[in-house]
Amino acid sequence: MFVPSHLASGYLLGKLFKKSPWTVYPFMPILLFASVLPDIDGIFSDTVAGHHSILHTPLFWIIVFGGLTLTNMVFKNIQLKPISLGLLLGTQLHLLTDWFTARTVGIQWLFPFSHKDYFLYPIRPEYGQGSVWGMIQNPYFSFYMENTCLFWIEIGVIMCGGALFIYTWINRKKYNNT
Template identity: 30%
Template sequence: MLIAHLPSGYILGRLARRRWREVPGIVTAAMLGSVVPDIDMLYFHLIDGGRTHHHAYITHWPLFWVVIGSASLSVGRLLGLPHLPSIAAFFAGAMLHMALDTVASPIMWLAPFSRHPFELVAIPASYGNWVLSFVLHWTFGLELVICTWALWLGWPRPPLPVDTPQKGT
């Protein structure tokens, strides 16, 4: 995924807000969670110099997010924290990131126990630039659908007309 992680987090957050209306910040938490695995891009560019694919780093190990998320929710429940739905939305966003990356990029779902990568579609390097290969592949259409859905959800709509009683009735 190139452009759909943040919009997918927005969609997740809006769906979560339907269930937990009274929880402030749940949409923000889902959006942050949906992009936080890519924090490894800092290490990838600044330290590693691009030698190791960033999906090999711990922030792209789904089991890492499952363990950290489970521990966070358990501690939050023990402490009686009021924002458990936001914590859950954050980690659900991170797992959504992993699922979306699996569509067209290798993700090691069982790391650190297995380094076997899973991906639904391997995108061939059809063009000299890898970004062009991704953008011109049919799987990019899924990203466009996600972005369109998020725009539709966020687009302001005029309020519904209120029925007013007619004079003389």
């Protein structure tokens, strides 16, 4: 999945939650940041197919969440709840959507207990031998668009996220004016 669709799916997920001590500010900014965070391993990888490091495994982020929760139990920092939940949900959503839209590399759901790669549609690692910066160029981009169902789902997620953001923004302005 591409960065704009990761951000849009993170925004849509964040909007599903009612206000609580876990979802107050900075829950949404952290959730958006975390929805793209695993892809920083792309900076350190030579190929698209090889860019999934430990950052693309669920257990790593569950351990981070556990560490932050323990820290919160000791220091009772009011912001640690929304930060830890935003980080957990954003990264797990990233992995779920990467699994769903996998084209050249899947997700190792059971790492480190198994190195098996999981994906929904058959993957073609041979198309992912270029750099991650080549993802928005051909031939990778046209290969990615070959699965039209997934491509339009990504476009749909971006449109829904964008529409909801604009709707929320307009209504906030109205609210502020009254």
